[in-house]
Amino acid sequence: MLRPLYCCLLRLHPSGFRTRFADEMLSIFDHAAGRAAAFRLLLDGFLSLARQWTLRPEFWHELSSAPQTASDGIPSFYTIDPFRPRAGAVIHGLVLSAAVFCLTCFAIKYSWIRVLHVRIPEVQFDSPRSIQSNAGREASEKAPVPPHSVGKQSIAIPSASVSAVKAPRYDLPASIAAQNSFVQSPTTGTPESQVSSGTQPAVEVAGQPRRGLLRAPVKPRDSQPSPLLSRSVSHQPQAQQMKPQNATSEDSPSAKLDAAQRQRVIEGAIAKVKVHYAYPDVAQKMADALLAYMNSGDDDSVTDGEAFADVLTKQMRDVSHDAHLIVVYSRDTIPAHSAGATREILAPYQKKLEQNNCYFEKVTILPHNIGYLKLNSFPDPSICQPTAKAAMASLNHADAIIFDLRDNTGGYPGMVTLIAAYLFDHPEYLYNPRDNTTQQSWTRSPVPGNRLADKPVYVLTSASTFSGAEQFSYDLKMLRRATLVGETTRGEAHAGSWHQIDDHFGIGIPDTRPINPFSTADWEGTGVEPDVKVNAATALDTAEKLAEKKLQKK
């Protein structure tokens, strides 16, 4: 029993001493008769160990090596420990490290990340600003989030109250927006305060832009724009319609722009674009183009604010070919940031959600125990989380689940993540083209008590499936978690954030380039292709049949 201990002691000695004397010392130990002698030797071993390590640094290495000097007098290098492992040990080590490597890969692949509490670093392209804005966003998320993006057809300018709070990244159903009065600025209470810019404002406060949804006008893809499309897209005519009203009703000091004002706006726009645009080289080209136009006098004829904004927008888009860049003019002075109106804005939206059961239009179990959820929006999770949880709970025992998003016009990515969480048994990354990766990008799977993680999922889409609903469809399709049945979706993916230039001008700049883990392109302009292409009207029947077939196979 003492011999292994003595062996260990010898092994702990410095390598030079060990290689030279360990065997002999062991042979002496073997000669020792009696326990007392063995204990004495053990004690001696301890003392020797301490002595060798503390008092004999010169013998830590191989004894024979009187420092070798190279021919030119500079000491040559010699290895610290000439000990070479056996070939067998090397092979063992190789096999063991390969096994550990495979195990680690396996763990990463199956996302034991949550279990291991490994924090995935956030992907940041332009770190200082993104971090700031993320920090700002996180802070503001604690407060109830007002539904900025409601105004699909006419979105509020960054008025005091609207700008005070964080904007959601998706749009709410047009139906709410159409009836909603809260898009009007509560401070002025006038509908005229709206500029149909398609811009979702989140005003820059103290040099820190709050990120919001910028709904840049989408060019209609088909010749017959749906009512929704026409509402959401055709901001130009509305803006012009509004002009006379405003002109008569308002004293607008900057209605006529002079050269100095124009120059100030252009310089402001250039500064914002250079700082915030996701592609610095393109930003530089745009800046050059704007200056060239200004210097050549092309802008001189434009004295109307809105027209000037349009001219600048066009000049920038000509260079960048980015339809999400937009300069916006507001006849009203864009107020500085002021807090406090959050509740007022939120109240009508909240009421609306309550009246509509948070747009969970239908939750039922179809024949063959197929769960069916018709969801017409992805509403604010801070309000509708209980509803969503209840809906998913009522479908918990279904053998398959059909999400009907044919009339879904988008909403909050938080709700997309919340619902998708039920479909996975491990945290899954959901790509959102409007936002850099955050913790919210990961589903909080597994959901306790949930049984849907391995059930077949069908998503019904139509040509009006929009925005956040497209994110839901796209991510589930890319993750091969759902079968999409129906029509190609609308194709609304990108957004930018709002930056204020001066009292009347603002600019929407796409400033994020999150990495799409699935493909180089997302669904912007093209829509999400369904797996099974059928007319939207027959999508439910088709999906039911597919689900039945799948369940029968089991």
Next chain:
Amino acid sequence: MKDDVTSFLPLSPAALHILLSLAADDLHGYAIMQEVARQSQGKYKLGPGTLYDNLQRLIQRQWVQELGRRPAGDDPRRRYYSLTSLGRGVLAAETARLAGVVREARLRLQMAKPRRA
């Protein structure tokens, strides 16, 4: 050379005993321990830790060398050590020094005796 040798003096008891035990014969470590014990009538016992610590220093100073050959049938783990000529010189110098010390001591003690008596 002589100066080099004397600069190492006096030797530590362990080093002295090891050199002394190797002076008569080439020995392995365990034999050195036994020889040291015998020389001192069992009063000075060298542990293997101390023995090999000293041996490695003696080897490095090239007072002692390790022998390649060993008697047939012996424990293969054992190594045999012998005194080099340098080591022998050092031992001689130390012995001479000690002799001087002893002589001096005897002289003093003899001088002291009558005083005490």
